[in-house]
Amino acid sequence: MARKRPERAEENAPLTPEELEEFKVLLQDKRATLLGATEEARKNLAASTAKTPDEVDLATLEYEAAFENRLRDRDKYLLGKIDKALRRIEDGEYDECESCGSIISKRRLFARPEATLCIMCKEEQEQREKGFLKKRHLREETFTF
Numbered sequence: 388m389a390r391k392r393p394e395r396a397e398e399n400a401p402l403t404p405e406e407l408e409e410f411k412v413l414l415q416d417k418r419a420t421l422l423g424a425t426e427e428a429r430k431n432l433a434a435s436t437a438k439t440p441d442e443v444d445l446a447t448l449e450y451e452a453a454f455e456n457r458l459r460d461r462d463k464y465l466l467g468k469i470d471k472a473l474r475r476i477e478d479g480e481y482d483e484c485e486s487c488g489s490i491i492s493k494r495r496l497f498a499r500p501e502a503t504l505c506i507m508c509k510e511e512q513e514q515r516e517k518g519f520l521k522k523r524h525l526r527e528e529t530f531t532f
C-alpha cells in the first residue's frame with residue numbers, strides 16, 4: 388500500500404536555491420519578451436498610422452488608439468506582477484502565498500511564474516470576483532425599472 392505520495396510532498400516543498408534561480412531566469416525571460424512584444428506592437432501601430440490617408444475615418448484611428456491602450460494596460464499589469472515576483476525572489480518569499488502563507492506549488496509557479504497566491508486562495512479570489520460581478524449585474528437589472 389502506497390501511503391506516501393512523494394510527488395505531492397515534493398510539489399509542496401519550498402523551492403531550492405537552484406529552483407529559485409531557474410524561476411528568476413524564467414521571469415526575466417518573460418519580462419524581456421513582454422517588453423519586446425510591446426515595442427513591436429507600438430512600431431507596427433506607428434507604421435500603420437503613418438500610412439493612413441488624410442480622409443481615413445476617425446473611428447479607425449480611435450479604435451487603434453484604444454487597442455494600443457488596452458495592450459499597454461495589460462502589459463503594464465503583467466510587468467508589474469513579474470517585477471513583484473522578482474522582488475519576492477530577492478526577499479526569499481517567492482513561493483509563499485501572499486494571503487495565507489502556505490507554499491505555492493511548483494506546478495502552479497511553472498504555469499504562472501508571476502503568481503503570488505496559492506491555488507486555494509486564487510480560486511477563492513476568483514469566486515469572490517464572480518460573485519461581485521453577478522451581484523453588480525443583478526443590481527443593474529433592478530435599476531432598469
Ligand SMILES: [Zn+2]
Pocket residue numbers: 484485486487488489504505506507508509
Ligand atoms: Zn493561500
